[in-house]
Amino acid sequence: MNASSDLRQRTLDHVWHPCTQMKDHEWLPMIPIASAEGAWLTGTDGKRYLDAVSSWWTNIFGHRHPTIVQRIKEQLDTLDHVIFAGFTHEPAVKLAEKLCALTQLDRCFYADNGSSAVEVALKMSAHYWRNSGKPEKTRFISLSNGYHGETLGALAVGDTGLYRDSYSPLLMQPVFVPSPDCFDRAPGTSWEDHSRRMFAHMEFALEQHAKDTAAVIVEPLVQCAGGMRMYHPIYLTMLRDACTRHGVHLIVDEIATGFGRTGMMWASDWAKVSSRTPQPIRGDFMCLSKGLTGGTLPLAAVMTTNSIYEAFYDDYASYKAFLHSHSYTGNPLACAAALATLEVFESENWLARNRELGHLMWMRVSELVSHPHVAEVRQQGLILAIELAKNPRKREAYPAHERRGLRVYQHALEKGVLLRPLGNVVYFMPPYVTTTEEVALMAKTAIDGIEIATRDR
The missing domain is CATH 3.40.640.10 (Type I PLP-dependent aspartate aminotransferase-like (Major domain))
Structure with a gap:
């Protein structure tokens, strides 16, 4: 058993995680994290994940800021x-x-x-x-x-x-x-x-x-x-x-x-x-x-x-x-x-920087405004949300049990991005130190994930 598998199993044996149906982890592997730096998390297996949600909206200047x-x-x-x-x-x-x-x-x-x-x-x-x-x-x-x-x-x-x-x-x-x-x-x-x-x-x-x-x-x-x-x-x-x-x-x-x-x-x-x-x-x-x-x-x-x-x-x-x-x-x-x-x-003037970064985020996902299964793309600063819907015109939501947002989450993990949707809402809330290249990765991953998640199966 490698280090990642061992840590997963020990977690399942003894730890009760927050805001989680633990039974999901019978088929959805937990991600063991070994270290973090800036906007990135690094798993025990060496894989890196862009923290697009600031680890529950806390990590505003990135992980382990030197100051x-x-x-x-x-x-x-x-x-x-x-x-x-x-x-x-x-x-x-x-x-x-x-x-x-x-x-x-x-x-x-x-x-x-x-x-x-x-x-x-x-x-x-x-x-x-x-x-x-x-x-x-x-x-x-x-x-x-x-x-x-x-x-x-x-x-x-x-x-x-x-x-x-x-x-x-x-x-x-x-x-x-x-x-x-x-x-x-x-x-x-x-x-x-x-x-x-x-x-x-x-x-x-x-x-x-x-x-x-x-x-x-x-x-x-x-x-x-x-x-x-x-x-x-x-x-x-x-x-x-x-x-x-x-x-x-x-x-x-x-x-x-x-x-x-x-x-x-x-x-x-x-x-x-x-x-x-x-x-x-x-x-x-x-x-x-x-x-x-x-x-x-x-x-x-x-x-x-x-x-x-x-x-x-x-x-x-x-x-x-x-x-x-x-x-x-x-x-x-x-x-x-x-x-x-x-x-x-x-x-430095972080508020001005955040407004510029927010504008870049919007530009990178603006194509989703006309997506056939996106009801709304909305934004306030460095909070950008994309609401998925079965019928956007009628504001008809996808049934919760279909877990469309979870499909986006799974795709993003495969691509090395941490997105944690709220039901049918995919959102970005990244650290303020996120670069233009990282915004591009975050946006492309979300767009591709939404395309996959909203296909009929």
Whole structure:
């Protein structure tokens, strides 16, 4: 038995992998990876794979970026970890200062992953209303087709049935508002007009439920796990105004869309551009993770305002303190990785580079717009999605059991490209260091794979 086969078998004997039906691996071999560099993964058998999805959207500057690796090593030489209750350290403080400046928010609360960050924001919002002396607010409003993580609170405010339905008896029940995503807009209707019209549902929900609603939570512009469905930034402008009018918090989940992924530092920054306002659109809470450490170590942050912080600031006996924690809160190694990631951001104009790379991605796959089994090609920065359909004109999807996207995945692996479709949606979310040649490989592989996957059998 060679090294790859041995590692596969040991995996199947003992490991339960995430977001996976393990029985698939009776016929779909798992890929053992030995090393990584830049945009590439290398298997134990020496085969290389272009990481076109940034390893679950985290690895924004490629694998093992030398600056990030060096800063982690330097930090390990001085302080690996320390309890973050009653103690503090330079990396966590410096990172909080930088994140406050970048987000134009005032306070930073650390968590260790995206789902945990959403849990923090939900709890903080509801707890704020209790501390404020006003009537308690314990309900949340979110968008259909949204996804915010898989811990119970985060799962509850998501509306992707694949993840949520099995656990629905355990979950609180938010108010779900129809998504403004533009896939099903009327022919001839612009993204902006469609998103404006769809906001009527949100306005109605706020009118009906604001009195007991703590917060609205949204993924800005791109509903990632929900099939990379996208909407116009004018919706965020209108939502910020409505939440303020109705006295409801706005939680902006930038976990997947933040740190330059959409061509702006934050996806919500596009609302400023679209509405031509002098100030950016900001949530009362902003959840950050994934790209925060450049895909090296787990870390998340919840950014919020001084007014919310002050509602928790009191004598201990008041029970107003926010008693939420985890063992690795503010871990120095993760904070050092995040600081190094921000250092890389400052080294050149990555936002401009990302917009250029995004344009190249579009040009390389533009022929798919007229493919007989492609319902839509849509893009926001370095997120490009290709939705396959049995009948694109009628928006008739392929049956899930046909697993057309999986056929693309299998073809791509054969060609040395990691694509991990979301059902019938093939998407690119590559590292920012991806070259023009690598974009060409990624695009050709996807086009050929889609051709194979959509043939009748």
